[in-house]
């Protein structure tokens with residue numbers, strides 16, 4: 221049962237993965253070498269060497285499965301790459317170790333309590349690796365014959381001939397099988413596997429013996445050997461799902477479809493207890509193992525005192541993930557109290573953390589990051605434009621400069637240019653204000669805005685009567 225559910229979860233994941241250019245889409249890892257030393261520019265990561273080195277050590281411990289229930293805080297000024305480093309860690313972990321990220325403010329949703337939201341987040345970052353033996357048929361397609369009923373309606377039937385180097389067998393095909401074969405565009409010469417339980421068909425590649433048959437094959441065509449031995453095999457399949465996914469599937473109110481919509485609501489604690497028990501049984505029987513993943517809470521200063529106390533407690537649970545948090549706050553109020561504390565985090569939680577700090581970028585690093593972003597967005601930029609943008613980045617903020625890339629390239633395209641010039645940069649710089657100029661503007665024209673709270677010295681004070 222567990223394995224079937226796990227397979228279903230995998231399918232949902234395949235459907236919902238979308239790629240687009242986002243703020244961190246240029247980050248493909250932490251850019252470390254084998255000795256965990258950061259290369260200055262690698263995998264989209266630039267500079268920030270100390271923090272990346274530290275993140276690399278944490279990552280290595282996570283990969284070895286040695287630590288769970290530890291917590292790391294990345295602290296530093298805005299725009300110094302805290303979120304970027306966390307994304308790099310996620311990429312470096314690969315798909316087999318769960319990584320789940322939320323922003324602190326997401327915890328305060330109207331649909332569930334704060335602690336429920338945090339519990340779900342924790343369980344989304346704990347993986348369960350389920351091992352399962354399944355029966356498959358693996359062979360090279362010799363011939364596929366599909367008969368359409370003469371009337372045009374009714375079930376299609378067909379026959380599929382598969383072979384290995386030693387044997388050849390003809391299988392009868394039902395309508396469902398025909399549909400999946402058509403969907404996968406299976407043709408003679410393909411090497412395929414059919415999962416006997418689920419009927420799922422996967423194409424492994426084209427047989428080497430057929431390499432010369434077609435010259436119209438794309439360069440991405442993969443060639444494989446014709447399988448040896450029996451057509452029917454037993455194969456060990458490993459699925460990794462998260463505890464949360466098991467919770468949702470087994471929660472009668474939600475059902476499996478809730479994973480599609482993400483609309484899971486609160487999950488009863490009895491369900492969770494049952495799942496914990498079941499997973500413990502699987503572990504004892506050797507059917508499953510726990511993979512502590514990573515929970516990343518960005519903007520962690522948005523959490524309040526109740527959430528922090530929940531975190532203290534949750535980290536001590538025996539199935540806890542590694543918690544990574546990020547904040548750009550200095551010494552400030554802890555939400556929900558009138559006490560101040562470094563990073564707005566209570567001292568007792570801070571005491572359990574390893575703290576990584578990030579620092580502002582040099583001119584060289586800023587320029588390097590900007591040019592990586594240009595590449596990511598497919599924007600060509602002249603050298604002097606790049607220099608101007610770098611200056612802007614140093615004086616205002618890296619984020620503002622990154623934003624200007626997209627705008628400048630649009631302006632450039634409007635004038636039918638192919639390379640962004642200094643003039644394009646100048647133009648967007650005057651069109652869009654950065655934070656400093658915007659506040660200056662507000663100070664100058666504050667009288668014309670609503671709800672203005674700045675007292676105007678030039679006006680005589682009103683006398684209360």
Ligand SMILES: Nc1ncnc2c1ncn2[C@@H]1O[C@H](COP(=O)(O)OP(=O)(O)OP(=O)(O)O)[C@@H](O)[C@H]1O
Pocket residue numbers: 243244245247264265266267268296297298299300301302303304305547548589618619622
């Ligand atoms: N070392 C780096 N290498 C490559 N890109 C980076 C690096 N540091 C930051 N960036 C990019 O710069 C932008 C701003 O960085 P990021 O969002 O990580 O800052 P932050 O520290 O999380 O800031 P905040 O405190 O405001 O959340 C992002 O687009 C990020 O991908």
Ligand SMILES: [Mg+2]
Pocket residue numbers: 302303304518546
């Ligand atoms: Mg951030």
